[in-house]
Amino acid sequence: MAHEADVVVVGAGLSGLIAARTLLAAGLRPLILEADNRVGGRILTEEALPGLPVDIGAQWIGDTHHRMFALAEELGVPTFPQYDDGETSYELDGSGVLRENAFHARFSGELAELERVLRRLDEMAAEVPPAAPWLAPRAADWDAVTAGAWYDEQGLSPVARTLLEICTVGILAVPTVEVSLLHLLFTIQTCGVTAELFAESEGGAQTTRFVGGTGEIPRRLAALIAEHIVLDAPVQLIGHGRDRVTVHCRGGLIARARRVIVAISPTLAGRIMYDPPLPGRRDQLTQRLPNGSAMKAFFVYDEPFWRADGLNGQIISDVGPARMSNDSGVPGDAHGVILLFLEGEQARVCSQLPEEQRRAALTAELVRHLGPRAARPEAYVDGEWSERQWTRGCYNANCGPLVWTAYGSALAAPIGVIHWASTDTATRWSAYMEGAVDAGERAANAVIAELSDGHR
Structure with a gap:
């Protein structure tokens, strides 16, 4: 033919x-x-329950994603804000589970260290031409070292270094020892500043979702x-x-x-x-x-019970197996939905486990952070991208x-x-x-x- x-x-x-x-x-x-x-x-929406969409692939747009907002309006796809009210739950460097305010109070010095490094990254990224990163004045030096090696040289405390790793792997979906510093700086430059990459609140890359799924x-x-x-x-x-x-x-x-x-x-x-x-x-x-290695796991509950407890559904943990999560509920639907991210090494390891074992480990993590009700979901859906024949990984090439x-x-x-x-x-x-x-x-x-x- x-x-x-x-x-x-x-x-x-x-x-x-x-x-x-x-x-x-x-x-x-x-x-x-x-x-x-x-x-x-790499966009794929499925139903966890009848009428309840979950995005196995790409899920969010950010405040400066003007082309996507225009496209959604043109196609008649309504948008809604990512739920962000309440405290994030942390579990880093042996701290145990801490709510956001308690975590910030205990580790304020470490968070100031992290902010210093992020501002330095912004300054360096500003020197990288997004259409030709190899022409950056220090391209040869930055491309000869991994992002992880550069992070290790910044004198960060274990908590700050771990937070930086988790945030970066959440963007690139590979460990930082696998990407060059120049590639990280290119990514930051194409997206504005680190604040736009790492934040889910105003100005971030994950502020808005699509009604009906992406x-x-x-x-x-x-x-x-x-x-x-x-x-x-x-x-x-x-x-x-x-x-x-x-x-x-x-x-x-x-x-x-x-x-x-x-x-x-x-x-x-x-x-x-x-x-x-x-x-x-x-x-x-x-x-x-x-391509990167990424997997998403969704737990569906009868209601978003964590909201009544003052939590926003976000978890940041180095215990795992997931390193991050968020509230992926849908307006107009009474169910509560928690999305757990497994990226980089976590995706590679957990994708090889039987689903029952993977689900049990993720359930235990949710119980630690959200309480015993997290052990009783109505539905569970996960999706891993490297096994998909016509994708072979997500989110992007590194x-x-x-x-x-x-x-x-x-x-x-x-x-x-x-x-x-x-x-x-x-x-x-x-x-x-x-x-x-x-x-x-x-x-x-x-x-x-x-x-x-x-x-x-």
Whole structure:
């Protein structure tokens, strides 16, 4: 079966859907080829109970995610604020379980240390050009050391160092010893300042959710361009010449076009064959960009009982197995929902356990923080991303030492008629949905410019 289009888009995640819609608005004919049997990519909403959505994948937007707010309004998807009233529960460095006010009182000096390091990170990140991190004045030095090694050199107390690790792993979904300091600074720079990354309150990256779940966004986007989407079409080979591409899918589907936008994570893009082969530098890049490791576990209760106890549902713990949590209840639904995050090493370890053992360990953690009622959920749902064939990890790709400086310029640069788009290539809010929209628009506009200039 052969299809003809102006532009083939590989992947029906948020970047791919945005790219296709942008192309269509410019009068071009896009064709999205999606390997999975659904759209959305790293966005996935399921039901924990009938009518109660939980976001197994991307869940929040932040106050400065202007593209996502505009998109939600355009698609008619209402938003609501993340619940944040009450105290967070802490359990760090042998402290036992402490409520937020007690924790802050006991460890005020350690928290001041942490604030000092965060401000230093902001100052350093301001020197990193988000479109070309390898050109930062101190890029060579920053790229030669891991974020974890730099953290260890800051003279932090155990509590402050542990908090910094938990917050950073919550963003990157890998231990800090696996990413370069330059990559961390790039992430901070694309998102503004550390306060915007780490906060769930005003100004943070996790302030707002979508009614019906985040999956409403790709579902409604796809409905607008449904005739341009083919599911269950894993791309195996992209043949490319001066002005034409031929895309071969498993099962025999063939698509021909003038351009192709590969809108999947770099590591998955590297598993496609290209004829002729891509430059070695691009291939070497994709060999060095692993996706993060992330898992989410939801406990559903008859009511959000912790709120009456003055708690906001947020846990920060180095005992675990989860390092963080939050209240993921839905307005208009009486159930209480606690989401536990397992990221980096915790996700890698716990995903290999039988579900019963994993659930028991997480239940014990909730009981420590929320009390005995936490042992009696009505439902439990979890989801891990590295086992998913067409994702192989979440939330994003991470650069280890010397990757940005040696290979970074190959990340988003087109190769002939091949363009790249995923949140990993964004220069604003990379690794977030906002970044996915940014990347999709950038790639589509580049293609539109090329084709409007008379390229055939």
